[in-house]
Amino acid sequence: MNLLYEIKDSILWLRKSDNLSVINLKKEAEKRNIDPDRIIFAERLEKKEQHLARYKISDLGLDTFNYNGHTTTSDALWSGLPVLTKTGKSFASRVAASILNSLDLNDLITTTEKEYEEKALYLAQNRDEILK
Numbered sequence: 541m542n543l544l545y546e547i548k549d550s551i552l553w554l555r556k557s558d559n560l561s562v563i564n565l566k567k568e569a570e571k572r573n574i575d576p577d578r579i580i581f582a583e584r585l586e587k588k589e590q591h592l593a594r595y596k597i598s599d600l601g602l603d604t605f606n607y608n609g610h611t612t613t614s615d616a617l618w619s620g621l622p623v624l625t626k627t628g629k630s631f632a633s634r635v636a637a638s639i640l641n642s643l644d645l646n647d648l649i650t651t652t653e654k655e656y657e658e659k660a661l662y663l664a665q666n667r668d669e670i671l672k
Contacts (some may be wrong), residue, residue: 609623
């Protein structure tokens with residue numbers, strides 16, 4: 541929500557899991573004076589090609605914590621979408637960092653919430669940095 545507030549032209553694009561999460565996140569956005577329509581919930585697609593095409597029209601993948609993306613991170617990177625992650629101590633919280641490290645994309649690995657948010661904000665405000 542902090543990033544949506546700071547980056548006025550941004551949207552948050554999430555996979556829709558259930559209606560309750562849609563309702564709760566949109567209510568939370570309203571509470572924070574963020575247009576709830578800036579949170580997009582994507583339905584599951586049957587064809588993998590369609591799913592992967594979504595990554596190509598995105599600017600930056602924001603990895604989850606403390607259970608990092610595994611296949612999701614690989615799919616995003618394979619499609620050309622940079623992914624920002626916060627690494628932790630458990631196996632599940634280090635997978636995305638391991639993938640990024642193996643691709644020499646260490647600049648996309650953070651270790652604290654503050655660093656993660658600051659890096660996401662920086663990349664959003666300096667989109668040309670994402671393309672490097």
